[in-house]
Every structure is written in C-alpha cells, then in structure tokens.
Amino acid sequence: MDLKQLEHFMAVAEERHFTRAARRLNLVQSGLSASIRSLEEDLGGPLFNRSTRRVALTPAGEVLFAEARRVLAAARDARHAVTQVHGLARGRLSIGAIHGLAPFVDLPASLGQFRAAFAGLDIELTLDGSRALIDEVREGRLDLAFTQPPDTSLDGIGSHMFACEGMVVVCATDHRFAGASELELADLADETFADLRPEWSVRRLVDRSFAAAGLQRRTSFEVNDMPMLIELAAHGLAITIVPESVAAARKNDPRGAAVATASLREAEEPCWELAAVFKGSAGEPLIPVARAFLDLLKLPVIAT
Incomplete structure (x- = not known):
C-alpha cells in the first residue's frame, strides 16, 4: 500500500x-x-x-x-x-482563479492563512477566464491558477485535479422539468437557454456535449455572471446547465427567487472539472511557493 x-x-x-x-x-x-x-x-x-x-x-x-x-x-x-524550515521569507505568490470557485475553495480565507504562515510574501490575485489564466501560467505571470484544466496537454504545464462533478439543469419551480431525473440532452434541445459567454469553459463544456449528441440549441441570454445566469432561469426566462454544487448553493440561498433542478442521464451528463494549474511536470509545481500553497489548502488534490 x-x-x-x-x-x-x-x-x-x-x-x-x-x-x-x-x-x-x-x-x-x-x-x-x-x-x-x-x-x-x-x-x-x-x-x-x-x-x-x-x-x-x-x-x-x-x-x-x-x-x-x-x-x-x-x-x-x-x-x-x-518548506517552512527551508524558508519562504520573501517573494511573491501570484494566483489566478475563475469565478464560481467558492463551493470548492474558500480562496480569501486560504490566502489569509497563507499570509499568516508566510508573512514576508506578497500575494496577488487575478480573476479571469480559464484560457487567459492558463496562458498567464504558461507565460510565467501566474504561479498557480484554479481553473478548468487545459483541453489538451501543454508542454511544461502540470495540474492537480481536485473536483469532477456532474452538472444539472436549473429551471423555474413551475417548469415542466422541475424535479425531473434521467433527462436526455434531446429533451432540452427545443428550450430557450441562458448561458455564460463562449469564452467560459463551462459554456464550452455544455456546447461540446450538445455537439457530441448531434444537437443544436437556442441561447437567448448570454451573461458573464453565474448568479445572474441562475436568476434568469429562476424567473422562467430560460433554462441553464450548471455544476451541481453551484445549483445546490443557490437553492439554499434564501435571498434569491426559488429555483428547481433536474438531472441528466449519466451517459450524457457533462463533468465539470477543476484543477490547480502550474508550471511543472509529473503533477509537481516547479515553484516552491506554489507547492506550499497547495499543501496548505489540504484539498483532495490528485496529481494528474
């Protein structure tokens, strides 16, 4: 063992x-x-x-x-x-992240703990889309990015996968899909969709799933904010597909309009992946400060 x-x-x-x-x-x-x-x-x-x-x-x-x-x-x-014995007394930790990370990583709290452990380090945080974040890691402007993993392997870029969860349909409580299970993507094809913009990896994942099934769909609402996406669905303007944890957090939030969810057949359910992406190989960051931050997080981090 x-x-x-x-x-x-x-x-x-x-x-x-x-x-x-x-x-x-x-x-x-x-x-x-x-x-x-x-x-x-x-x-x-x-x-x-x-x-x-x-x-x-x-x-x-x-x-x-x-x-x-x-x-x-x-x-x-x-x-x-x-790592602490060897010392990280000075330097910088530059981190990037996508929106919607909160159900998996409390980044502000984690950065606060890291600052307490390594008070001499400067910390920088950037929020952006997954493609831009991966480019910044590759070009050395970011030490670490929390995002969807690259669609294809990139030389010199490693990652630790820490989440892979299914996605669910979100709709209004009076929608015909509310509470349904084992839906097929074909069942959704005639619906009006609310989506994130095409540069978002969540959108690309859903687009690929429909394309693989040979289906087209109509997106009438495009936004850059996941809470707005769900709010549009809650008010019956469209349906949307989001990660399970994002939908669950929204359903438990009393401040917004009530929403309902529906599940997809396992064979057609997109899997939303999150990873820590960094310069390195064999699943190991080259930069000690990135290794130290991943160790502090204590996520279910698995080397790819």
Whole structure:
C-alpha cells in the first residue's frame, strides 16, 4: 500500500463513482479499478460495494477512509513543515482563479492563512477566464491558477485535479422539468437557454456535449455572471446547465427567487472539472511557493 493507492481510494470514496473518480485522476477506468483491486488484495477484503450505480463503502472501507484522510493530511503537513524550515521569507505568490470557485475553495480565507504562515510574501490575485489564466501560467505571470484544466496537454504545464462533478439543469419551480431525473440532452434541445459567454469553459463544456449528441440549441441570454445566469432561469426566462454544487448553493440561498433542478442521464451528463494549474511536470509545481500553497489548502488534490 502506498500514497498513490490511498489517493486513488480517496477519489473513489469521495466521488462514490468510479467513472468520475477516474476522470478526476486523469486515469483510464480500468487502471483505477486495477489499483483499487490491488489495494483490496493487500488489505484482505473489499473496500467498496459495487452493486449499486454509485458505489458505497464497506465497513472496512469506512475505516480506511478515516485513516487514509489522516495519512494523506500528515504527508501534506510534513512537506509544508519542511518548506517552512527551508524558508519562504520573501517573494511573491501570484494566483489566478475563475469565478464560481467558492463551493470548492474558500480562496480569501486560504490566502489569509497563507499570509499568516508566510508573512514576508506578497500575494496577488487575478480573476479571469480559464484560457487567459492558463496562458498567464504558461507565460510565467501566474504561479498557480484554479481553473478548468487545459483541453489538451501543454508542454511544461502540470495540474492537480481536485473536483469532477456532474452538472444539472436549473429551471423555474413551475417548469415542466422541475424535479425531473434521467433527462436526455434531446429533451432540452427545443428550450430557450441562458448561458455564460463562449469564452467560459463551462459554456464550452455544455456546447461540446450538445455537439457530441448531434444537437443544436437556442441561447437567448448570454451573461458573464453565474448568479445572474441562475436568476434568469429562476424567473422562467430560460433554462441553464450548471455544476451541481453551484445549483445546490443557490437553492439554499434564501435571498434569491426559488429555483428547481433536474438531472441528466449519466451517459450524457457533462463533468465539470477543476484543477490547480502550474508550471511543472509529473503533477509537481516547479515553484516552491506554489507547492506550499497547495499543501496548505489540504484539498483532495490528485496529481494528474
């Protein structure tokens, strides 16, 4: 049993889904399954109940889940401690991020903790679209960017995937799709859509899903703000497709108009990926200050 096997186990345990975990790890599903089987053989029994669509932990898996989280956190803490010994007394941390990161990373709070740990560092933050952020990392203007991973591999650019979640349809509470499940993209093709602008990676992901299904759709509302996107759907002007966590946060917010959601068939459900992107290779940032910040975050970060 090694740290990578534990990381694989944690990804499946957190996603409750082998396909999503494999996407998050940037592994083929057969490779992930083989890694889990090897771990189960090493530990002498099954860790997952695979009889359901979304896998569940066995009692042994529940025990390992708590211990694996502790071990992986200790490994990050150890590297962080060594970084502090070597010293980051002076310098700069330049970070970029997309909008909509809050359900996964509380960036202001994390930057505050980092400043407390490394008071001599200057911190810079830029919010932008995913393409611009990746370009800035490649050109050395950003040390680290939290964004969708590049569509294709780029020389000298590495990433840590830390989220891969499904997307849901958001609509008004009286819409015919409200509360529906197992919708097909073809069911949505005649609807009016509200979308982010084309430079947003979320928009490109949805566009690619419809194109892959051979479908066209009508977008009548284009905005650069995800809360506005959901508000348009809440008032019955259109439907939209957003990550599950974004929709859940909006449904739990009493300040806005009520919204409803509907789920898509698993085979057609887009997977919204988030990654920390940096200069480096083999999943390891070249710049010590970027490594230190990732260690402090203690995200479910998996090297791609």
